[in-house]
Amino acid sequence: MQQGSNVKQARRFFETLMAKDLPGWVGLFAEDADMELPFHPPGFHAERHGRAAIERTMREAFAVWETVEFTGPVIYETTDPDVVVVETTGDMKLSTGGHYANTFIMLFFFRDGEIALWREYLNPLVLVDAHTGGDAQKLAELFPDPNEPAAS
Incomplete structure (x- = not known):
């Protein structure tokens, strides 16, 4: 696919x-897509494997986020x-x-044409503080391991 x-x-x-x-958002990802958070807070799972795990994470985020806004974004094309x-x-x-509020790369x-890998860099201290007042364990409870099967 063209850039x-x-x-x-x-x-x-x-x-x-x-x-x-x-x-619509999940439909952008390949079935076997991965998400990586190289700068993740303690107890927060750094990787999500597969579209279903990525969807589960965002479903949990949407339950916590009333609104979602991004400024920009500035998109850079690469030689690849x-x-x-x-x-x-x-x-x-x-x-x-x-x-x-955080800054992301x-x-x-x-x-x-599908996202095969989404690698997100952010400030993990801001993530933990905003969602839990600084308690990384509570953040892990809000966003359990998405790679495990969902509880029924």
């Missing part, structure tokens, strides 16, 4: 995320047409009444 199409898919990632359109880099800031209004690796 222009992958850039459009990266834009669609943010459009569907801000609209909290979970089916299947890699897109995005720099953005996000501000999520939380169901607790607080806000979660996201790398998207595409395969056949």
Whole structure:
């Protein structure tokens, strides 16, 4: 797929995320897609394997985030047409009444027009503080291991 199409898919990632359109957002990912958070807080799972695990994580996030806003995003094309880099800031209004605001660098690796890998860099201290007042264990409870089967 041409890089222009992958850039459009990266834009669609943010459009569907801000609209909290979970089916549309999840549809951007390959069935075997991975998500990585290299700078993750303690107790928070750094990787999600497969579209279902990524969907589960975002479903949990949408339960905590009343609104999702991103400024920008600034999208950078690379010499590899299947890699897109995005720099953005996000501000999520939380169901607790607080806000979660962070700066993100996201790398998207595409395969056949679908996101095969989403690698997200963020400040984990801001993530923990906004969602739990600094308690990393509570964050792990809010977002359990998405790679485990969901409880029935």
